[in-house]
Amino acid sequence: MKTVIFYENNPEATMEQFMEVYPKHQENEDKFVKAGKVLGIGPFSVPGEGAMGIFTDLESAEEFVKGDPFVQEGLVAKVTYRQWHDELL
Template identity: 75%
Template sequence: MRTVVFYENTPEGTMEKMMEVFPKHQENEDQFVNAGKIIGIGPFSVPGQGAMGIFTDRESAEEFVKNDPFVSEGLVTYTIKDWVDDLEEK
């Protein structure tokens, strides 16, 4: 089962602040991508509407969020949902 993380920007999550923290966020993301724990991740097409990531499992998603400076700096809130990927078994 895959796990999806949805991020929503907080009022503190201005573009200026996001860009300031982004290099630390990118380091965290790169570690998970290189470990094969992220299937896809990125912002929605309209700026300020948040982002989502698809993870290989819930443990990876929870670990990512725990280490993400966007979360620890209060720039985003998040929701984690388990997702049954019909193509996963094929």
């Protein structure tokens, strides 16, 4: 079952802090994309609103979050996991 993650930014984190950590975050993201474990990922259109990602399974989503420098550096205040049935209606 696919899993969607939602990131809520730490309200005290600045864009400069995110950009400083971004290259490490991108390395982590690239690893999951190349492995076919992430189907879509990125920030919301309004700066500061957070981000979301769609993963092939819960284990991949948890592994991604555990290794994400944005989370490790405290730039993300909250992570929400939602398992998703993506059946066509």
